[in-house]
Amino acid sequence: MTPHIMLDHTTLSAPDDPRPDALAKLGGNPGYPGDRIRPDQLHAAILGSPHAHAKILAIDTRAAMALPGVHAVVTHADIPGSKHHGLRIVDRPFLCIDKCRFIGDPIAAVAADTRELAQQALALIDVSYALLPSVFDTELATQHDAPQLHERPNLLYERHHRHGNTAAAALECDHIVDRDYRTPRQMHAYLETESGVAEPDGNGGILIYFGCHNPERDRKMIAGMLALHSERVRVVGSPVGGSHGGKDELSVQPILALLAWKTGRPVRLHLQRPQSVDLSVKRHSMTIRMRTGCDAHGRLRFHEAWITADTGAYASYGPEVLDGAREHSSGPYKYDAVALESRLVYTNNGIAGAFRGFGAVQVQFALEQQIEQLAALAQIDPLEFRRMNLKQPDDPGPLDQVVVPFDGASRALDVISRHALWQGPRRWRDDRYLHGVGMALIQRSDGYGKGGPNGAKLALALAADGCIELRASFCELGQNLIGSICRLTALELGCDAGDVRAVIGDSALPDSGAVAASRATTLVWRAIAAEGAHWSAQLCNEAASLNEVPVAALRLGPGGIWCDDERYMSFVELAARLGERRPVLPIDLAGEETPTEIAGAHYVFGACAALAHVIIDTWTGAISVDRLVVAAALGPVVSRQGFLGQMEGGALIGQGLVTIEALPMAKGRYLARNFDSYFIPTFADAPQTEVIAIENLMPGDRHGPRGAGEIGANFGAPTVANAIASALGTPVFKLPFTPDDVLDFLEQEV
Incomplete structure (x- = not known):
């Protein structure tokens, strides 16, 4: 059960410092806003x-x-x-x-x-x-005589994308897979x-x-x-x-x-x-039809997707989620022609909104099932099928937008292809148990898309007690943002992590925008990389002016300002002597966006390839995920603890979506309203997990770490679904795939 991490190189090879909030959490006083209890409330x-x-x-x-x-x-x-x-x-x-x-x-x-x-x-x-009159079905809600929830039509939002001629490309295909997929609502379960x-x-x-x-x-x-x-x-x-987005x-x-x-x-x-x-909001339930074709040599020729999402009574993040579904529905693959259609519909169901994976999980499950089926029809190893159909690093993005060149999908495939789990058997039977090994390859966008709040304001300051503070309105969601801030700042400045304090989570601080996935970590990395040298020079200038020493001889080091190999002045002394003149350095980061004018289109992407080994009990239909291997091409690892936590936690959410979690409704009422009837994976269900971090980026890449916050769910769901399909020898068309579904399939096979 103990995971480990392997680094592609040693950019951050030193062990993590303890989490700064560990003692508070272990002591039962982490300072959650809801714990603010006063006698006069x-x-x-x-x-x-x-x-x-x-x-x-x-x-x-x-x-x-x-x-x-x-x-x-x-x-x-x-x-x-x-x-x-x-x-x-x-x-x-x-x-x-x-x-x-x-x-x-x-x-x-x-x-x-x-x-x-x-x-x-x-x-x-x-x-x-x-x-x-109420309406609970997306197809019924879009009919002309359907009850209307708002002044605008129930078909709240729709977007399309076309590239090439799909009809002509289909004529070049020897194999076409045309399937319908369904994914359920999912509860954040915070x-x-x-x-x-x-x-x-x-x-x-x-x-x-x-x-x-x-x-x-x-x-x-x-x-x-x-x-x-x-x-x-x-x-x-x-x-x-x-939170997980909720x-x-x-x-x-x-x-x-x-x-x-x-x-x-x-x-x-x-x-x-x-x-x-x-x-609370839930993950959007979706109905997805995909039609994908390849020629006799396994080359993908065309891909079509029709996506309908139920956003419930109010829009919430629905338009943004649908944008994410459309953008990720073709994956990291190259086609001659693509046609994507997506719709967002009001119903009288509960509200759907942001959830880890953000619209991409549902379509990635469906797409990776398509890829597996086509590889089987073409009689090509599924990993090699993916490899031969990958986009080139400098190709346009999935909506033909300009993107940062990135070869992460290829690197992740190379790493995972050499793993013993893939080199061994991929489907076998052991007495009453069926075993299957499946793989998935996904790419995931970073930050907000075109037109989103991609910039951020932060500040570096010398506090009265001598701590170097990084100030931002980002919130700590449990992702070890505090530890990442201290570590990143200390590494850049040359001081100790204990010399740095994260001051976050308050609208009185510089407006850094929302914490979304790993956006905060990436922006802190960019901020420190851009202004760290300036801040160091400012502190050294202040120290030099106090004692009239040459500033060129000074540098920042553990605990204060150093001259050659000796500490010249502590941060505490510097703060005390400067008094109210203690410096503050505002940092205003411009947003990084694709120059292509497509609303919601992303500029930066990361990638993961993953393997899963599942065991299916043919007597009970129970599905257990025994092992998970992840090759994550996300650039430099800022915090090992945070990175592992994001990978493992996200993957378990994806596993839950595939194997156990669903939130059905009857006439607008949730049929489960507590954890005695809505079940989620626990530690007992967690697989043995191996995380391989591919840290090196392409030469000249200045964008730093890709997000680790969303992508765990993105690879978790399709990888486990493909492993189930491998064990049973049949595709998976709906989620979750339950023990009853297993038994129904096995009975039909008898």
């Missing part, structure tokens, strides 16, 4: 709609407000400013106005002396509804449900402590809702007790802020798991 509760689609005729809060111990009951009428929020599409009310669109849609909220009183008050709120505190600051403003990805964006939206100047709202969002946008923070603003008291909110399931 009120307790909040939210009333959600019991209906999937209904017109709201009236809301009577008088009885609830009359209950002793209740300090506020709020509805949309109490919102003084903007009543809706959203990302690319602003369509979601903070509190329902004229109608509700999914079960759990927030209608009213209460602040009371205790949680029990708040729940009693919810029961006294009288809401009059007129039920409306340990910490939505929780936090909002407090009046005593000057007419609001302080909000709530786990999130982007404190500055949340600050602006909440300020707009309260009709306050944005400077009067402050959001502290770090650290976060689990906390990457506003959820109940605005309602909490409204209650604190209304009462003038601190208000605490902590959702119970069932309500968190109702309100």
Whole structure:
């Protein structure tokens, strides 16, 4: 079970320092915003709609407000400013106005002396509804007579891409695979449900402590809702007790802020798991049709994909997720012709949004099944089939956009091809057990696409206690960002990691944008690479001016400023002598984007090749993933602990999607609302994992580490699915592939 990591070269060969937050977490006091407990706090509760689609005729809060111990009951009428929020599409009310669109849609909220009183008050709120027709199927939702959720059509968003003539290319094919695939909703299953505190600051403003990805964006939206100047709202969002994308946008923070603003008291909110399931976003369920062809020699000629995603009642990150699905649906492969069509549809199901892998996981599962089937038809080893169809490093991207030249997919294939697991048998039977070894090759975009918030603001500062601080609004999500910041900064400056402090997760800091996958690590790497020498020179200049010594003789080293082989002045002494003149260096990073004008298209990509060994019990249908091998071409490894954590954790999420996780709905209601009926993989299900880090980049590459945050789920799902297909000798068309599916297949084979 113990994983290990092999480095392609020794850029970061020294052992990791202990995580800076390890003692706090082990001691039970990590400082999560939801743990901010004060004796004078009120307790909040939210009333959600019991209906999937209904017109709201009236809301009577008088009885609830009359209950002793209740300090506020709020509805949309109490919102003084903007009543809706959203990302690319602003369509979601903070509190329902004229109608509700999914079960759990927030209608009213209460602040009371205790949680029990708040729940009693919810029961006294009288809401009059007129039920409306609902729609839960994406195909039905796009018909002309379907119930309409919003003023815009239910077909919320669609995008297409074409290259070459697919009909002509199909005529050149000896083998064509035309299949339909289905992927389910998936729950983020973070340990910490939505929780936090909002407090009046005593000057007419609001302080909000709530786990999130982007404190500055949340600050602006909440300020707009309260009709306050944005400077009067402050959001502290770090650290976060689990997210995987599920906390990457506003959820109940605005309602909490409204209650604190209304009462003038601190208000605490902590959702119970069932309500968190109702309100939180999920991975988009998708229906995917792919049609792919190759000639007799195994050369891919054309690829077509039709993708439909269910975004639920509100857009959330749906358009961006769909962009990701379209962009990744053709993979790292070269075709003569490509035709991609994608649609995003409103339904009265729960909301879908950001989730690790971000739209690419679903289509990568389908594409890698296509590749396996074509390789079998052409009678070519599946790894060699992939290798012969790879794009060249300087070819255009999957949407014909300009991308950074990258040979990571080829390097990952080369490494994985030599592994003993691939060199051995790939399908065998051992008494009652079927064994299969499968592989997958995926590429994954980095950061935001064209037009996204790709730039960032950070700062380096010398603190009063002598620590070198890197200041940014990035949030710590458990990815060891704090440790990565300290390590990167120390390596560049030549000091110790203990000389550096990460000050993050607060809208009062420079606006560095959202933490999305490994975006923060990459941007810190770029910032330090760009300005580290400037900062070192600034500190040496300050030290030289204090004692009138030649600045050329000084350099930064462990603990302070060094002259030759001796420490000349400690950072503590330098800070004390400079006093209020302690330097601060603002860093303003420009965004890196493809010059091609395609909205959402990415510029930088990473790649992984992976192998999985699965064992299938023919008596029970149980599937276990015994072993996983990953060759990750993602550039320099900043933090070994963080890198391994991202690879292993992401892969287990992908494994869960394939083998066990699904969140079905019945008439808009989740059939599982807790972990007693929604099952996720545990440590007992985790395979023996080997991670091979391919650190070296192409000559001249200045873009640094590629993201490790998303890509684990991206390779985890298709690799495990292909291993199951190998063991059974049949493709996998829907996820999850359960023990019942195994037994059904085996019975048909008898």
